[in-house]
Amino acid sequence: AQKITQTQPGMFVQEKEAVTLDCTYDTSDPSYGLFWYKQPSSGEMIFLIYQGSYDQQNATEGRYSLNFQKARKSANLVISASQLGDSAMYFCAMRDSVWSNFGNEKLTFGTGTRLTIIP
Amino acid sequence: SAVISQKPSRDICQRGTSLTIQCQVDSQVTMMFWYRQQPGQSLTLIATANQGSEATYESGFVIDKFPISRPNLTFSTLTVSNMSPEDSSIYLCSVKAHGRAEETQYFGPGTRLLVL
Numbered sequence: 001a002q003k004i005t006q007t008q009p010g011m012f013v014q015e016k017e018a019v020t021l022d023c024t025y026d027t028s029d030p031s032y033g034l035f036w037y038k039q040p041s042s043g044e045m046i047f048l049i050y051q052g053s054y055d056q057q058n059a060t061e062g063r064y065s066l067n068f069q070k071a072r073k074s075a076n077l078v079i080s081a082s083q084l085g086d087s088a089m090y091f092c093a094m095r096d097s098v099w100s101n102f103g104n105e106k107l108t109f110g111t112g113t114r115l116t117i118i119p
Numbered sequence: 120s121a122v123i124s125q126k127p128s129r130d131i132c133q134r135g136t137s138l139t140i141q142c143q144v145d146s147q148v149t150m151m152f153w154y155r156q157q158p159g160q161s162l163t164l165i166a167t168a169n170q171g172s173e174a175t176y177e178s179g180f181v182i183d184k185f186p187i188s189r190p191n192l193t194f195s196t197l198t199v200s201n202m203s204p205e206d207s208s209i210y211l212c213s214v215k216a217h218g219r220a221e222e223t224q225y226f227g228p229g230t231r232l233l234v235l
Contacts, residue, residue, distance in 0.1 A: 035223055043229040044211075044228040044229055045162070045211060045213075091162070105152065110161060111161050
């Protein structure tokens with residue numbers, strides 16, 4: 001069964017506006033980690049932000065923040081003041097434990113959202 | 120985060136041949152992973168490359184098709200054997216850095232493979 005769901009295959013956003021990329025997940029384990037990656041057309045996967053299931057506060061990294069709603073099992077990525085360089089594919093991923101150790105390293109990825117920033 | 124390089128960055132191969140992809144990290148890492156991203160698709164884990172032991176393969180992937188080596192803590196190779204057009208994908212290695220909990224995986228730039 002798919003564990004990560006990204007319902008927006010594509011989004012178009014005006015430059016300088018904020019954008020929210022949706023991600024919902026499914027797990028019965030109380031311990032898990034959530035990640036967002038950016039993949040430009042070059043193909044590399046760039047780590048953006050991490051949220052652990054026990055974290056009390058939403059994660060932030062510069063213009064990126066993660067809107068973590070545990071009860072709703074959602075982990076939406078918010079990009080403030082979007083820039084043309086933000087145009088890329090964005091993937092949400094989950095690891096089946098907060099603690100990274102042998103045996104539970106696997107990241108399960110969603111299908112991604114293609115974000116296009118319009119000048 | 121670690122600096123990860125992959126060789127080759129891209130290749131075009133004939134069906135039935137094999138290609139070995141290299142992944143080099145600038146620091147020692149405990150675990151390295153190989154992912155496949157088929158055209159227009161998400162990433163799927165092929166296997167975990169363990170230093171000093173055999174790789175651990177995910178369901179649907181076998182050692183005969185995707186042999187992996189991990190001779191030390193900074194290097195790994197993935198071979199795509201007896202290729203067919205269905206193997207056309209981006210192949211990415213990733214690493215988990217040594218030590219801390221709550222670590223993430225950092226990815227290399229990927230190898231774009233086209234099989235004709």
